[in-house]
Amino acid sequence: MTSETMPETITVREALRDAMAEEMRQNPNVFLMGEEVAEYQGAYKVSQGLLEEFGSKRVIDTPITEAGFAGVGVGAAFGGLSPIVEFMTFNFSMQAIDQIINSAAKTLYMSGGQMGCPIVFRGPNGSAARVGAQHSQCFASWYAHCPGLKVVSPYNAIDAKGLLKAAIRDPNPVVFLENELLYGQRFEAPPSGSDFILPIGKAHIERPGKDVTLIGFSIMVGYALEAAEELAKEGIDVEVINLRSLRPLDLETIFESVRKTNHCVTLEEGFPYAGIGSELSAQIMEHMFDFLDAPVLRVTAKDVPLPYAANLERLAIPRSPEIVQAVKNVLYNA
Amino acid sequence: MSPKNLKNSPHSPSLENLYKAYESMYLIRRFEEKAGQLYGMGLIAGFCHLYIGQEAVVVGLQQAVTESDSIITSYRDHGHMLACDMSPGGVMAELTGRSGGYSKGKGGSMHMFSREKKFYGGHGIVGAQVPIGTGLALAHQYKNDNGICFTYMGDGGSNQGQMFEAFNMAALWKLPVLYIIENNLYAMGTSLDRHAAVTDLSTRGSAQGIPGKSVDGMDYLAMREAALEAASYVRSGKGPFILEAKTYRYRGHSMSDPAKYRSKEEVEDVKSHHDPLSILEAEILRQGGDKDHLESITKDVKKKIDEAVEFAKESPEPSEGELFTDILV
Numbered sequence: 001m002t003s004e005t006m007p008e009t010i011t012v013r014e015a016l017r018d019a020m021a022e023e024m025r026q027n028p029n030v031f032l033m034g035e036e037v038a039e040y041q042g043a044y045k046v047s048q049g050l051l052e053e054f055g056s057k058r059v060i061d062t063p064i065t066e067a068g069f070a071g072v073g074v075g076a077a078f079g080g081l082s083p084i085v086e087f088m089t090f091n092f093s094m095q096a097i098d099q100i101i102n103s104a105a106k107t108l109y110m111s112g113g114q115m116g117c118p119i120v121f122r123g124p125n126g127s128a129a130r131v132g133a134q135h136s137q138c139f140a141s142w143y144a145h146c147p148g149l150k151v152v153s154p155y156n157a158i159d160a161k162g163l164l165k166a167a168i169r170d171p172n173p174v175v176f177l178e179n180e181l182l183y184g185q186r187f188e189a190p191p192s193g194s195d196f197i198l199p200i201g202k203a204h205i206e207r208p209g210k211d212v213t214l215i216g217f218s219i220m221v222g223y224a225l226e227a228a229e230e231l232a233k234e235g236i237d238v239e240v241i242n243l244r245s246l247r248p249l250d251l252e253t254i255f256e257s258v259r260k261t262n263h264c265v266t267l268e269e270g271f272p273y274a275g276i277g278s279e280l281s282a283q284i285m286e287h288m289f290d291f292l293d294a295p296v297l298r299v300t301a302k303d304v305p306l307p308y309a310a311n312l313e314r315l316a317i318p319r320s321p322e323i324v325q326a327v328k329n330v331l332y333n334a
Numbered sequence: 335m336s337p338k339n340l341k342n343s344p345h346s347p348s349l350e351n352l353y354k355a356y357e358s359m360y361l362i363r364r365f366e367e368k369a370g371q372l373y374g375m376g377l378i379a380g381f382c383h384l385y386i387g388q389e390a391v392v393v394g395l396q397q398a399v400t401e402s403d404s405i406i407t408s409y410r411d412h413g414h415m416l417a418c419d420m421s422p423g424g425v426m427a428e429l430t431g432r433s434g435g436y437s438k439g440k441g442g443s444m445h446m447f448s449r450e451k452k453f454y455g456g457h458g459i460v461g462a463q464v465p466i467g468t469g470l471a472l473a474h475q476y477k478n479d480n481g482i483c484f485t486y487m488g489d490g491g492s493n494q495g496q497m498f499e500a501f502n503m504a505a506l507w508k509l510p511v512l513y514i515i516e517n518n519l520y521a522m523g524t525s526l527d528r529h530a531a532v533t534d535l536s537t538r539g540s541a542q543g544i545p546g547k548s549v550d551g552m553d554y555l556a557m558r559e560a561a562l563e564a565a566s567y568v569r570s571g572k573g574p575f576i577l578e579a580k581t582y583r584y585r586g587h588s589m590s591d592p593a594k595y596r597s598k599e600e601v602e603d604v605k606s607h608h609d610p611l612s613i614l615e616a617e618i619l620r621q622g623g624d625k626d627h628l629e630s631i632t633k634d635v636k637k638k639i640d641e642a643v644e645f646a647k648e649s650p651e652p653s654e655g656e657l658f659t660d661i662l663v
Binding site: 031062063065067068071072075076078079080081102103107108109110111113115118147148150171172 | 663
């Protein structure tokens, strides 16, 4: 590609920042709170420049106090504001999961529809690199399990911006699962104009194909695309679905793809037990049984706390070679 | 407990105010007694935490509430809802799980709300309402609407880590929040001296520099005066304040608690010597109030409660279609 035809690119980090900045410009009730979001510009620099533009009333550094500030965010949302609560990583959201589930997700129902909670909980989820078990878990299935929440997980810059803007505008609590390793990656820039949003609940076919369906989200979409390139060399035509949204799930897109390919492999960085792949295979089995030529396979992290040692970490987290092998297994039952 | 002579206090209430307070407290007492009966009859189920004995706390506090303010509490919430003028029928119908309840029957005793009355629940997880109330205060400050948040908790809830986390942020950001610790001496079955290293709960915010005060929560006049002072402190922009209301619940923690962790004599002593309704009645009579008027108040309240019970029995159960509504906006 020559420089003239090169599309404009931005990093996921910039896309997330732009999404917040645009929504904060449009709605004075949107504010950001979390650890190091203001003066430090974000532990991962996602909130770069926001303090300068919006001031300390709307970009609030909190103490290290996850249960407390998640609850404060929920209260502010009940009180008519639209908070964005950043967790430095979703591993720390375990301190606050009671507020997310019991307060944010359930109160609308328990109040007979009176108490909406327009709040976004966002931050990096899943494993980064060499940070050990306590900082490396994927919580997608934990949050997707619960009615009353929407759960979103972007892959590229378009996803990041379009989905975060949609999440901030959504009147419901949204858990927004980012990925630290993707923050610095460059992708095609989202369409310009502050009204670009992506609907929550809609998956995206990143690569159409006819032989096998790969369903992933977040960083696994990138590995799926790598695997698809590799498999194309062997004449295997892979369709890659980027889920974008984990609750609600876009079953229509998934089913349509499986109806066409008759083979499916699910991908995630989370543990296998009761994971997103478990839900996907159950849904496909219940609704698409007659269209399957082989059982759905799951590619997941290994069922162990993530080890620190480089070699063991490589074994624990799934990457494209494992996906390539899984596709061959599902196609040839090898 | 002798009635305090507040004649010279700037906050000294009128006889009319005392009658109203009596009515409000008696309404709560009678409502809770009825709720207990309906529970016994099987019309109310699950968890049901009665407020009997603690009436002076919330009615005293309510004197300091303005239209801009918000209120939030834990699961012992019936009294708070009645005090902020939510309809007894709507509350009772929620207890019976009917469509006419404040949450259409989908919340129950611990989960009721009224945006109209700025009552934000009704929360079932001990202590979780404290950061939420602090967030409501943040919203008041952010919108600059002159409101403050009345955030209630019990002595049991005052041990939760998230309470200290919320205190820290409230003090740090000078949020307009009045924390009320209703100390009824028992965290379910564990007495105060067995659950709190420091039993003076007004000092719960000392590490965060939050001032606090202990008040006789059985005495409406004392409660009212302390509430007005504390609310005016919070309203002035100085940040949070803690009021410890020393009170007592006559019934068990919930309907399923026989309360064997305390003696009958202890309960009887409070009922005979420190009952909030009796104390207020004595004060009314001391100020030249009319016994007949009090009787007419109790008569009206009984009628109101009978109507509430009737409504709660007659209101239909929620339609089956309600199962799948109100999950998302």
